[in-house]
Amino acid sequence: MRKLLLIGLLFSVMYSCNTGTNEFLVKGKLENADGKTIFLSEYTESGPVTVDSAQIDKKGEFKLKGNTSYPQFFMLRTAPNQGITLIIDSADVLKISGDFEDLAMTYEVDGSENMKLVKELDKQLQVSLNKIDSLGKIYQEFGTENEIDSVKKAELDDEFKTIFNTQKEFSKAFVDKNVSSFVSMMALSQQIAQRVPVFNITEDLAYFEKVDKALFEKYPNSKDVLSLHKFIEQIKNPTQQQQPATSFGIGNEVPNITENNPDGKKLSLSSLRGNYVLLDFWAGWCRPCRMESPNLVVNYNKYHKKGFEIFQVSLDQKREMWTDAIEKDKLGQWNHVSDLGYWQSVHARAYNIMSIPASYLLDPEGKVIGINLRGEQLGAKLMEIYGF
Structure with missing residues (x-):
């Protein structure tokens, strides 16, 4: 799992005998893999998309193909949450070896300077x-x-x-x-x-x-x-960021959100009244959101015992990508909800969310005291509130 942090798997190569200059080939020989299926996936805004898949033969061999015109991240998956991250360029022909049952710890790659x-x-x-x-x-x-x-x-x-x-x-x-x-x-x-x-x-x-x-x-x-x-x-340039919704400016009270968490249990933003709350719109496919995750964890661990809460609303479309991001980024200690509506999410539309990450910092009465605070700005605001 360590090898799958924040970027997914990259597996791509170029077929040397093919006329398509952007076509790549990924081939390999794996132990303990007879008859099993291996997948090559590309990350998109709506989640991972399978580029190719193959059933591994009795010799443990497989071939996967795809196209790219520049280096790109792909995921070579042996299971939904298991595999390795590869960087593949249009001129690459990658050769993979390792143990199918523990690919992340045993893989070797030939044919790529990036790898x-x-x-x-x-x-x-x-x-x-x-x-x-x-x-x-x-x-x-x-x-x-x-x-x-x-x-x-x-x-x-x-x-x-x-x-x-x-x-x-x-x-x-x-x-x-x-x-x-x-x-x-x-x-x-x-x-x-x-x-x-x-x-x-x-x-x-x-x-x-x-x-x-x-x-x-x-x-x-x-x-x-x-x-x-x-x-x-x-x-x-935090002041140049797009505001999540001009109708909910500093001092305004935001509407309640009630939605399912990953376990299907209803959670409500209003249940956190009495605490300072970061209402954060994000998604597992959103790289800037994922890069902010460590900062959220640091601030949550520092101020949670003093009453700081996080309520994250995911704009994911696929439940697997949502829950996988929560697990990989170690975000399970706070509140998560999603209607899996992507950009058509009822909650994104209610808040007029046009881009993510987007967030509101709310006071104990549910009123906005900060918009799109990230990195140093969020830490400074929380320090101002809690005094340390």
């Missing part, structure tokens, strides 16, 4: 994750057998900081060296532990800007690059 960089990036991250797992076990041992003393806790915290700083320095150098590669977007999306992003959009904005500038100049028509570019522009 060589992905493996380099992933290898170092895995080293860091293994060290973090070891620290976690020590924390658990002290938590169940002994009361951890302040000295030991400080030592463990220092070890975590060392691991984190080592990973961050590696990732910074990696981005500097490969700034015009699609892999740099994967680097910006890394998490070293649950809810701990390697790159923070506030502290590391310069790196996001650097990648945005290089990729936007090189691939101005790429939907992935355009999504990143729009997100960076919103962060840099």
Whole structure:
């Protein structure tokens, strides 16, 4: 699952004997795969779309084809929520090997410079994750057998900081060296532990800007690059962002929302009255929304015990993509609802939502005190409210 964070799977290649210059080929040989089906999916605004699928033969071999005119993210899936992320260019012919039952941890890819960089990036991250797992076990041992003393806790915290700083320095150098590669977007999306992003959009904005500038100049028509570019522009120019609905300005009370959560239970925005609430419109297919997820988690963990709540309304069309994003981004601790209506969502239309992410910060009486606060702006407003 770690390999599927924030970007989905990329699997694409070019058929060397085919006249279509944008056609790619993905072929491979996998263990423990006889008779099983493998899927190649592309992410779109309405959710993942299957580009091709194949039944794996007795030798474990398969072939998948598709088209792309520039590097793009694809997902090679062995199950709905399992697989690997690939970056595929129009000239690529990818050859995959590994174990079907544990593809994310065993895969190898030949035939792509982009995927060589992905493996380099992933290898170092895995080293860091293994060290973090070891620290976690020590924390658990002290938590169940002994009361951890302040000295030991400080030592463990220092070890975590060392691991984190080592990973961050590696990732910074990696981005500097490969700034015009699609892999740099994967680097910006890394998490070293649950809810701990390697790159923070506030502290590391310069790196996001650097990648945005290089990729936007090189691939101005790429939907992935355009999504990143729009997100960076919103962060840099918050006053120029489109307001969710001019009829609900500062000081206005917003209408109630009652809708199903992922378990089919009705939840109401009005039930959170008495608390400060971030009403956030988002979707699993929305890259800028997903890039903001770590910031939401940090603020929720910091202020929830003081009464801060989050009420997220998804504009997803497919339930699987909605719930998968909640799981991957570790957002399950707060309120989620959706009518799975996409842009025709009753709630999006009621609030005149024209683009996402879009949000309102509400006071305990349900009145608007902030619009489209993200990154540093949201943290600053909550600090103003709670005093820390």
